[in-house]
Amino acid sequence: xxxxxxxxxxxxxxxxxxxxxxxxxxxxxAPPPEDVxxxxxxVPYYKLPWNDDPFFPGNMKTADGKFIKPEKLPSAASCVxxxxxxxxxxxxxxxxxxxRDAVYDKTIEYNEHFDGKTGEERIRFCEACHxxxxxxxxxxxxxxxxxxxxxxxxxxxxxxxxxxTEAHPETGNGAFTIDLSGGRDHMHNALIMASPRDHARxxxxxxxxxxITKSDFCxxxxxxQYHPGNSKVQGVASVQTTYKEWKESWYAEQGVxxxxxxMNYDPVAFIDQLxxxxxxxPGKYSHAFAGANYLLTETDLGSNIFFLRGGVLPGLTGERYxxxxxxxxxxxxxxxxxxxxxxxxxxxxKPGAEGRVQVAVKNVGAGHNLPTGxxxxxxxxxxxxxxxxxxxxxxHSGAFDEEKGRIAPGSVVWAExxxxxxxxxxxxxxxxxTARVDFIRPFIPAREEDVIDYAVALPKDAQGPFKVKAxxxxxxxxxxxxxxILKTTLVIPPFLLAETELPVHTDREVASx
Amino acid sequence: MPANDTKxxxxxxNLLILFHEYTQARWLMALMAVSLVSGAYYxxxxxxxxxxxxxxxxxxxxxxxxxxxLFVAYVRNHLPxxxxxxxxxxxxxxxxxxxxxxxxxxxxxxxxATPFFLYLFGIIWFPxxxxxxxxxTLHLASALALPLLVxxxxxxxxxxxxxxxxxxxxxxxxxxxxxxxxxx
Numbered sequence: 067x068x069x070x071x072x073x074x075x076x077x078x079x080x081x082x083x084x085x086x087x088x089x090x091x092x093x094x095x096a097p098p099p100e101d102v103x104x105x106x107x108x109v110p111y112y113k114l115p116w117n118d119d120p121f122f123p124g125n126m127k128t129a130d131g132k133f134i135k136p137e138k139l140p141s142a143a144s145c146v147x148x149x150x151x152x153x154x155x156x157x158x159x160x161x162x163x164x165x166r167d168a169v170y171d172k173t174i175e176y177n178e179h180f181d182g183k184t185g186e187e188r189i190r191f192c193e194a195c196h197x198x199x200x201x202x203x204x205x206x207x208x209x210x211x212x213x214x215x216x217x218x219x220x221x222x223x224x225x226x227x228x229x230x231t232e233a234h235p236e237t238g239n240g241a242f243t244i245d246l247s248g249g250r251d252h253m254h255n256a257l258i259m260a261s262p263r264d265h266a267r268x269x270x271x272x273x274x275x276x277x278i279t280k281s282d283f284c285x286x287x288x289x290x291q292y293h294p295g296n297s298k299v300q301g302v303a304s305v306q307t308t309y310k311e312w313k314e315s316w317y318a319e320q321g322v323x324x325x326x327x328x329m330n331y332d333p334v335a336f337i338d339q340l341x342x343x344x345x346x347x348p349g350k351y352s353h354a355f356a357g358a359n360y361l362l363t364e365t366d367l368g369s370n371i372f373f374l375r376g377g378v379l380p381g382l383t384g385e386r387y388x389x390x391x392x393x394x395x396x397x398x399x400x401x402x403x404x405x406x407x408x409x410x411x412x413x414x415x416k417p418g419a420e421g422r423v424q425v426a427v428k429n430v431g432a433g434h435n436l437p438t439g440x441x442x443x444x445x446x447x448x449x450x451x452x453x454x455x456x457x458x459x460x461x462h463s464g465a466f467d468e469e470k471g472r473i474a475p476g477s478v479v480w481a482e483x484x485x486x487x488x489x490x491x492x493x494x495x496x497x498x499x500t501a502r503v504d505f506i507r508p509f510i511p512a513r514e515e516d517v518i519d520y521a522v523a524l525p526k527d528a529q530g531p532f533k534v535k536a537x538x539x540x541x542x543x544x545x546x547x548x549x550x551i552l553k554t555t556l557v558i559p560p561f562l563l564a565e566t567e568l569p570v571h572t573d574r575e576v577a578s579x
Numbered sequence: 580m581p582a583n584d585t586k587x588x589x590x591x592x593n594l595l596i597l598f599h600e601y602t603q604a605r606w607l608m609a610l611m612a613v614s615l616v617s618g619a620y621y622x623x624x625x626x627x628x629x630x631x632x633x634x635x636x637x638x639x640x641x642x643x644x645x646x647x648x649l650f651v652a653y654v655r656n657h658l659p660x661x662x663x664x665x666x667x668x669x670x671x672x673x674x675x676x677x678x679x680x681x682x683x684x685x686x687x688x689x690x691x692a693t694p695f696f697l698y699l700f701g702i703i704w705f706p707x708x709x710x711x712x713x714x715x716t717l718h719l720a721s722a723l724a725l726p727l728l729v730x731x732x733x734x735x736x737x738x739x740x741x742x743x744x745x746x747x748x749x750x751x752x753x754x755x756x757x758x759x760x761x762x763x
Contacts, residue, residue: 077612
């Protein structure tokens with residue numbers, strides 16, 4: 067070895083050895099990060115009324131089967147410092163208020179009271195999807211021995227999705243596994259900025275990353291089944307089948323996932339290209355989770371929107387909240403309008419006699435049934451109006467009473483029905499009392515249509531030419547539910563999904579398309 | 580005083596400069612070793628103990644930051660005479676590769692550390708994770724290759740020397756002495 071080499075290698079070797087010794091010492095002497103888990107029996111008074119599963123009747127799990135220490139569950143407000151865009155998108159979505167919105171909160175209370183003895187434990191069925199953070203810390207219990215944190219009030223907060231490692235979409239009812247057992251961020255924020263690799267690994271672990279872009283991930287909650295553990299159903303009743311509807315659709319065949327539409331920065335453009343059978347999946351995804359609940363983004367409600375959304379989220383000001391909700395409102399409205407089309411196919415109108423109008427309602431843009439989700443409340447109906455030459459309404463089906471918030475009897479309504487043991491329809495989402503589930507009219511599968519034939523009796527004095535107007539309306543809840551659960555007479559306005567008009571030139575003409 | 584000693588004494592200011600460069604090289608070697616060990620520890624063993632890993636990462640950033648000005652100063656001293664003193668050929672190619680690799684390691688480290696420095700000044704900015712990850716992977720790979728090139732450079736340098744006058748002191752003499760002036 068030459069002299070220069072020796073001279074240069076000496077400091078290199080000494081420094082390498084000294085550093086190795088230092089890191090080895092650090093490795094063994096530095097205390098390991100604190101364990102994030104708590105054994106189930108360490109949570110005082112935690113009740114297990116049915117079996118040893120601490121989350122039953124919900125299907126969620128934690129990787130180590132333990133609870134998570136509340137302080138180890140990071141709030142989205144801690145993520146906003148660096149991920150402002152994603153935070154604000156998420157904050158305006160339904161996912162951020164899945165546990166705190168007034169409608170859900172009151173429904174939970176209502177169900178809890180119905181099952182007086184084990185109500186607080188039975189709602190673990192609902193909370194697994196709506197407040198998984200609260201479930202994970204062991205706070206869903208009659209005796210509240212664990213206090214909620216910001217994170218647990220944020221519904222589907224960042225860490226919930228970004229720590230899921232397993233999902234069972236066919237099982238549903240929150241059939242996912244959260245893995246926080248290895249902990250998450252242990253480094254100072256500045257050091258995370260220098261090396262985000264482990265931060266990214268922590269919130270996008272291999273198992274999470276593989277799952278988070280798939281519909282299977284969403285299916286864990288967007289599949290809901292009633293069974294004797296959560297209702298009075300004998301056997302199993304499918305209540306929400308959104309995942310299955312997608313799985314059996316053209317969209318699944320084409321590899322279009324839930325995320326492609328609902329987490330798209332421009333879902334309208336994306337759906338428009340799907341309508342032309344073109345599939346160009348997005349490269350970047352939004353956290354806005356465009357959906358169908360137009361009520362919880364309705365900023366025209368003034369301060370009522372804060373009431374409905376359960377107050378202002380941690381990490382936001384009221385003013386900013388309204389601004390981002392405005393944006394979400396536009397997104398929701400545009401998104402909803404991509405879903406359906408109505409077409410008056412035939413109209414045979416005769417004054418003083420019974421004519422016939424045929425209307426097709428087409429699911430052209432939704433990758434699942436129309437409507438979907440909580441079908442006992444989310445409903446759709448068709449309004450059909452025939453006007454004569456003078457503009458007089460000579461036939462009207464599906465009228466909506468804006469004062470009372472009710473649809474006229476005899477209307478064509480797409481809705482699910484919860485029925486109790488006495489055969490009575492349950493209008494207030496009393497899950498725990500539901501014994502049977504059926505449909506008033508089955509929902510319309512993706513890329514399919516429902517054709518409705520109307521027998522239209524016109525008065526004798528009706529004069530053509532006529533105008534046939536068809537409107538497809540959507541509403542997030544029935545008025546009976548609003549009155550019973552929210553104890554308010556507030557009428558939830560309906561949303562116009564699609565409309566069309568067909569002129570029928572003479573009173574004897576058969577118009578057809 | 581023997582003639583040789585007189586020659587050495589007369590060269591003292593030049594040798595001081597040489598000594599300075601030599602010290603820089605040794606320091607650079609030491610800092611490189613610390614960076615390499617701390618970085619590799621963080622990369623491969625970080626998840627086993629975050630409390631020690633973040634100290635290692637902190638040390639890596641500090642030492643890496645110190646290496647950068649030292650490297651610039653060293654290259655400024657070393658490159659001009661090094662080029663004159665070596666013969667063209669494989670050694671030169673190796674030397675240039677070493678230089679480029681060193682520059683790449685330092686710059687890629689600096690790029691990935693930029694969000695850290697900005698954060699310290701209250702500015703939140705970071706590239707997308709995929710970009711960071713690619714740079715980090717290249718940073719690691721090139722940093723692991725660096726000692727091999729250093730070893731090669733130091734091993735081959737004697738063989739690659741030009742015949743007289745080729746030693747560094749001669750070069751420095753030529754550089755410092757005024758034209759026409761000669762030392763005895």
